[in-house]
Amino acid sequence: MTADPYARIAEWYDLLLNPVLDGVRRAVADVCRAEGLLRVLDACCGTGRQCAVLRGAGVACVGADFSPAMLGAARSATRVARPCERDASSGGGCVPPVIARPSGMSGSVPSAPASPPSLSPLLLPSLSLLRADARVLPFADNVFDAVVLSLALHEMPEPVGNAALAEALRVAPRVLLADYRLAERNLDLPAALFVHLPERLAGAEHYRNFRGFMARGGVEGLAHRTGLTILRRERLFGGAGALLLAERGSRAG
Numbered sequence: 001m002t003a004d005p006y007a008r009i010a011e012w013y014d015l016l017l018n019p020v021l022d023g024v025r026r027a028v029a030d031v032c033r034a035e036g037l038l039r040v041l042d043a044c045c046g047t048g049r050q051c052a053v054l055r056g057a058g059v060a061c062v063g064a065d066f067s068p069a070m071l072g073a074a075r076s077a078t079r080v081a082r083p084c085e086r087d088a089s090s091g092g093g094c095v096p097p098v099i100a101r102p103s104g105m106s107g108s109v110p111s112a113p114a115s116p117p118s119l120s121p122l123l124l125p126s127l128s129l130l131r132a133d134a135r136v137l138p139f140a141d142n143v144f145d146a147v148v149l150s151l152a153l154h155e156m157p158e159p160v161g162n163a164a165l166a167e168a169l170r171v172a173p174r175v176l177l178a179d180y181r182l183a184e185r186n187l188d189l190p191a192a193l194f195v196h197l198p199e200r201l202a203g204a205e206h207y208r209n210f211r212g213f214m215a216r217g218g219v220e221g222l223a224h225r226t227g228l229t230i231l232r233r234e235r236l237f238g239g240a241g242a243l244l245l246a247e248r249g250s251r252a253g
């Protein structure tokens, strides 16, 4: 992973996709609130929109991503800080606005620091966004209540997705997986077919990984193979996607 696959689209990502994806972000925030998951890592945070929505809902969120372009978009004050500032001015509790963390990370797979930081320093404004590979998160075990992996697993080769999921379950006991699922009934088919269009437009490698992910049963297949216990399930994208709240099952390592 040398070139940034999001370099060309990062600037346009929110404009094009927020109308579709904001429903997912609200669903994630609703589940966090309902389940008392108040310290959350968004491990492939992209432009940081999910973190902003979580913060607006009173959930502390740290965002991590390996794309410098997406993190650049996330660091723009209009995209990340505004919901937080609005809450703060109306008296609501809020993690301070995001400021970039000095990264010093050069390669595509950053190495974890010798002693992972505890959660409280991470909630300082200067540390709430960072560049990291989801397979190698620079956090101690179980330091978060939950890790969000939203619309990221389907674009990863299988070993990368498995490693990212295992790493998420190291730093938190629960995961929130928002991704594509197989159509369950005929009514789901139009949406399930439609999602091939944006996935195809995202490029050949992206589409190959998406098709592999779907051939292995989508997000439900991944949860099943990993032996996760699903605690909650919400439909997304007219049945073409699902939001799963899950934890390590008895089979999961």
Ligand SMILES: C[S@@+](CC[C@H](N)C(=O)[O-])C[C@H]1O[C@@H](n2cnc3c(N)ncnc32)[C@H](O)[C@@H]1O
Pocket: 006, 021, 043, 044, 045, 046, 047, 049, 050, 064, 065, 066, 067, 070, 132, 133, 134, 135, 149, 150, 151, 152, 155, 156, 160, 164
């Ligand atoms: C389709 S975007 C989704 C972004 C965000 N979760 C959302 O819902 O808008 C996928 C994101 O996953 C990130 N990503 C993919 N593989 C990653 C990895 N191994 N480690 C960290 N981030 C990764 C990409 O850089 C990109 O920002």
